[in-house]
Amino acid sequence: MPPGEERELITNQLDALGAASAVAQGLRAAITSISKLQSSPASDENVIILAISDVEVSSDGKAQPPCYCGFLKYGFKSLYLHKKSGELVQCRPICLLDFYVDECVQRQGVGKSLFEHFLSLVSTRHHDHVPSPQHIAYDRPSPKLYPFLKKHYGLVNHDLSPYGFAVFPGFTF
Numbered sequence: 001m002p003p004g005e006e007r008e009l010i011t012n013q014l015d016a017l018g019a020a021s022a023v024a025q026g027l028r029a030a031i032t033s034i035s036k037l038q039s040s041p042a043s044d045e046n047v048i049i050l051a052i053s054d055v056e057v058s059s060d061g062k063a064q065p066p067c068y069c070g071f072l073k074y075g076f077k078s079l080y081l082h083k084k085s086g087e088l089v090q091c092r093p094i095c096l097l098d099f100y101v102d103e104c105v106q107r108q109g110v111g112k113s114l115f116e117h118f119l120s121l122v123s124t125r126h127h128d129h130v131p132s133p134q135h136i137a138y139d140r141p142s143p144k145l146y147p148f149l150k151k152h153y154g155l156v157n158h159d160l161s162p163y164g165f166a167v168f169p170g171f172t173f
């Protein structure tokens with residue numbers, strides 16, 4: 001596939017997944033799209049990880065273009081969060097900004113694979129160790145994210161900031 005066609009395919013599929021994510025979260029508009037990613041400040045360091053479904057092969061033996069079935073967007077944000085003591089603290093943690101897996105492949109390990117790849121990628125790019133899920137701030141978590149985090153990582157009893165970021169016990173300020 002020529003690079004221009006591949007770029008257009010990725011753009012179209014990510015924009016569609018971003019729109020589906022917005023619907024799943026009950027948002028009025030998508031928060032993830034190629035145009036929003038391109039226009040975000042460089043200081044946000046937003047990164048998108050795409051999940052590819054199995055590559056299909058046509059009857060003539062040629063591989064079909066990939067079909068993206070989910071994504072995870074993360075970056076760093078300057079946040080003001082309250083400690084348990086009530087103290088207001090400014091920090092710049094790794095934030096999970098958007099996370100969506102197409103409904104047709106949910107509960108098949110795609111989300112867990114994306115999340116594990118995210119943790120590994122963050123450790124490679126930004127830290128010397130793999131961060132624990134409790135060290136991440138979650139931007140406006142959807143109702144499906146809480147059970148996911150509980151099931152796979154044992155995260156419960158979150159605190160929600162006035163700006164919609166959730167943090168869990170063990171979060172480092």
